[in-house]
Amino acid sequence: MTDTEDSCLVQKLSHYIELDDLSRHHLAQFELDQIDVQKHEIITRIGTETSKLYVVKSGWLYAFVDMPDGRRQLVRIFHPGDIIGFPDLAFHHATTTVQASEPACLCPFPKKRLDDVFRLSPRLTALLFALAVRDQVIFMDLVRAMGRMSARERIVSLLLDILHRLRITNVSMTDTMRLPLSQTEIGDLLGLTNVYVSKTFRRLEEDGFIKRDGGTIRILKEGEMTEMTDFSNRYQDMDISWFPSYTTRLDQAL
Template sequence: MRRGAVVISENEPPRELFIVQSGWLHASVVLGNGSRQIMRFYFQGDILGLPLLAFADSPETVTAVTDVTLCPFSRERLAALIADHPRIGALLLGLTVADRVSLADRLASVGRTSARARVGALLCDIFARMRRLGLGPDESIHLPLTQEEIGDATGLTAVHVNRMMRALVEDGIIERANNHVRLLDEKRLVAEANFIDRTAIETGWLPPAR
């Protein structure tokens, strides 16, 4: 699917779930005043549409940030997989709980921290998740997000986002060029953003594989 394509629409009945094979997407909701709040970004390996397991209609819209490749599957197929492999079902439960905690972190950041800390926390989260996909600690990432999208994820205007990004560059915390971002002083950014890496989850309790 091409950049900007709507994969799942808010308030519409579910069709399919998807596994992201490549590309970036985000999940968002439209508020009463017409503004948009981006709740989460999705990368390679993530599952789209898990809220469809709990509700008749989708509570969010999922949109492609870049060109994406997706693998669709039905809820019934997932149910059969869990029945045959309970360990996978338990792992999905753990991942869903971790996602809820990560969303709570984002809520606390947007509601109670400075604009700079919000932008910093988002950057830290993206880098942490990219490293789970194999990005080395000293590498830069391609950041395909517009300032408006970063603003919608952090509760800021595009102008404010631009100002915060420039400040992080001027203070020697990040380096930015041609839509690529490199962390120069990650320890300082993590401290300023009060960021906690939620990408590693506990798996010792999972039932044995069949």
């Protein structure tokens, strides 16, 4: 790919800092190859060796773990522009199974290709670091939802989370979004059963919070829903004040 047309990874990261040519060059190294995957195809299987990361070009995917009794827990949803595999960087074996929830296109690249970024671009490294710790906060929000919220509140906070995530790269988006997840998948993400997800969605619709139409969903009372769940948008602003500048050189060493 040329540096002139922005990939969705570049687009997403540009939301936080101005990317210089060197950074764009580094990021382009992550998107040299690409593969297509089918709906429900498994990308990485838990327990297998981790050697690669993936940039999502299109499609939704998710990571999950199986429980001994056959149930499962989704832990994360991936959208275009997200990078799959960071959590596994720290381990020799994958900690989750990653599966496509719809047809998708991915760019695989080896772990080792991060080396250049770490050695040559402290500022881009800081951005990746910030994204990693930002994701920790996203997990805390999920823990909070699952630990102390009712089924209704959990579903509402999931919808708001997805809405804000999609708005980063799609500023024109208002209140309607595609939701390519089954109710079973949503339940597996929020610690509920598919049955109760169905009942809760229906009640949300009856109460005028949402409007469903096929695979899309419309958020009708965003303000009320935000207040109901004490929701914070984690995708908008980022503190970049502590990032090293691009001009920093190593030869300033002690």
